[in-house]
Amino acid sequence: KQHELAITTRAEDYPKWYQDVVRFGELAEPAKVVKGCMVIRPHGYAIWEKIQRDLDARFKNTGHRNAYFPLLVPQSFIMKEAEHIEGFAPELAVVTHAGGQELEEPYVIRPTSETIIGHFFAKWIDSHRDLPLKINQWANVMRWELRTRMFLRTTEFLWQEGHTAHATHEEAIEETLQMLHVYGDFAEEVLAVPVTRGIKTASERFAGALETYCIEAWMQDGKALQAGTSHDLGQNFGKAFDVKFQNEAGDLEHVWQTSWGVSTRLIGGLVMTHSDDDGLVLPPRVAPIHAAIIPIFRKAHEKERVMEAAERLKEQLSAIDIAPERARYRDFLEVVIDDRDMRPGAKFYDWERRGVPMRIELGPKDLDKGQVCMKMRVDTPACSGKQFLPEAEFLGSVRQRLLDYQDALLAAAKARRAANTVTLDTWEEFEATFAGDESKFAWCHWDGTAETEAAIKDKTKVTIRCVPLEGQGPAAEPGTCIFSGKPSKQRVLMAKAY
């Protein structure tokens, strides 16, 4: 049925376009029967699996080990860290009955696991020899949100949460920054999503953290998407859960902790970074299917010959591994042969909407000439339109072609972001830039006060996305706040946001 429906264009209705791309790409659909939840369909979940395996390897390569903690958290645990309660209490889902009886103390479904993990850290850590303790958990979490949108904000979502404990604040800060860069590198190298790395203002900080670092991605409607966060928790949870260690001098100290996470939200960012009015566009490193072979034939004897050649080609392609050299996983090309009883044009359209990077047409003429006819989902400077290549040349170059396509998608996303990033110096320019639903990435001076931040947000819905780390924005030079006219130390990144 869906084949008959066109995707809403971005110009027409951007939020509707996003929804169409997700649904027609068969990534996910709203669960409806469970408030604010979605079902992640196979084509969407396969992207999450590819995100997981690459990120997981990066976590292991930086010395982290995975573990699993209970889904349910005693309600009293959430109450132990003052700011944490305030941040999460309104969003909790509560289990009051189990096994046919009312519980003495209710449990909440974890909205995040700092509290329950803090409890176990206290049991496991005695001495400086037990530190650093570097744990990661892949899990589902639940935050009862009012307004939800597939992948970007759902009541239940899948994520990873890193939790580490250290002997010194310096070491904890180093860890926080290391993981921010793991996220930033992953976003760019694997998702082909360019990100700005920076520090959140106090008002946007994680509930219970001293400092929150983030990566911010630019979406095609000009809004920002917070794509990952890394928190310096200081000793806040260490004190709340009494996580102490004996230092080398024999004194007891509270540990310094960090936590950091990314979620299925990344898939929303991926979709909104690359997709176009024809639907989903996926970089090969996270594409569930790399190539679709469309057999072209008219007569029965042609069909047999073409299908045989298609099977042979599929087999050859499936032996090609595009994983990085020393990866912990293999990334053999996933290839489908589309032998459905449909017109080739309808098939092209179908695979385009699923974001498959490479399409291969194979007909009797191609076989006669020993050639392959291929086309990439999106034209790039290196490969535009249909290409007719001798089969051997095609097979020898396909790995590099896919990696080049990956690079080209990143370059294109960077170019779009650059074209929509501005440096603003007057309030008039600011109001014009953010009029109506409009948004851009704007580098502006800010006086550093929560009052100004709140006033700007109130008037324009624009928030401070981050104070950029060195090299992530304009060089830090003093100026005048765009709103208050008071002195500013450096420009910060402002935009509307998801």
Add this chain to the structure above:
Amino acid sequence: KQHELAITTRAEDYPKWYQDVVRFGELAEPAKVVKGCMVIRPHGYAIWEKIQRDLDARFKNTGHRNAYFPLLVPQSFIMKEAEHIEGFAPELAVVTHAGGQELEEPYVIRPTSETIIGHFFAKWIDSHRDLPLKINQWANVMRWELRTRMFLRTTEFLWQEGHTAHATHEEAIEETLQMLHVYGDFAEEVLAVPVTRGIKTASERFAGALETYCIEAWMQDGKALQAGTSHDLGQNFGKAFDVKFQNEAGDLEHVWQTSWGVSTRLIGGLVMTHSDDDGLVLPPRVAPIHAAIIPIFRKAHEKERVMEAAERLKEQLSAIDIAPERARYRDFLEVVIDDRDMRPGAKFYDWERRGVPMRIELGPKDLDKGQVCMKMRVDTPACSGKQFLPEAEFLGSVRQRLLDYQDALLAAAKARRAANTVTLDTWEEFEATFAGDESKFAWCHWDGTAETEAAIKDKTKVTIRCVPLEGQGPAAEPGTCIFSGKPSKQRVLMAKAY
């Protein structure tokens, strides 16, 4: 602190031995603050990850795709399939409040997902062209059990649940059996756990299934562990959730469904199959660490030389991949150098308790001779006690040595099971075999009635583990029921069970 404590022996107290092996091996610990839950610690979770990646590849190789459905299920969904309610209602955990408000309809935390997946299958399936639909989900589930034991039975556990829909009952049965064999092959090839494949009696069937197939493993106390199940659901859920398709003739029919699952329980079975009074024993295909290098030195200049050699050796070993030829993952050897300030003997003891397959001692004498001193965690016919090997010979043979060790563990487990499997023909023999806490695998004739099954269970705690598939037990020959004396078609597997 734990280094000082000895593991309880199996002869002394088998359940305590199991608990000690799990805790001293740092696989898991009871959560305590969350009823019946455990924390899976990194060494235990790494085993689960290795289980997942290999099973997942087997699911994909048989045409399944992963997806993700909501954790919460509307309470009314559970009530739609009559037998399903009866089986699961007493064990449900219920969410009654969320986002600060009482919910109109409570949700239950999924005890399994037939119901919510049935709901979506009804939305996705219209035509025979949409079939078969073959989905798998990796997830946490919750069943509020009264008596829990780490890995074997916990209120929350991790598992995978396959859910498929087919156009015919024949095809569904074929799928059910295929997945049973995927489980059986995985248990033997990867966990080195021999299993008996068979069919459950009606009383042990999954709530809502026409037929439940299972793999049963023999534990060292003679009890059976149900290690995996595969269910032919018939049209029960298809009718409850109105999952219909138009067949080729144009008529509407209800789909035929299957579901199948294994869980973190497998880790309990793994532990109880191989471990000994010195603690954990792990087959290399699921060992988080393959080899521990213990540097041996007395003087400072020796230390430097030995540590350099240890690092070099670790690097060479870490480049060796023991994954099967065309695996979807890489399985590079995980090697640790234990440079803690402890006596070598205490280190040996420590790595033994964690089940590390290979220990390597490296001292100045070994370096002088260009040799490696290695020892496997458990003696096998091919490799018993310490081996002194020229370094090149060691490096050239280490992959094969680990794979041989894997095979030897399976052979040893099979031999133990064979020595504890009996064929019984009289009730006196039966009562003697199962006296007190005793158990064995016993092949006995049964008259096929639920009354006899219940009477045997009532008198001896022995249950019918399965009616064996062909080749999985004695040839099917008629006989006389061991309890009632009535006619029996074939022998069935009887044992006490976890």
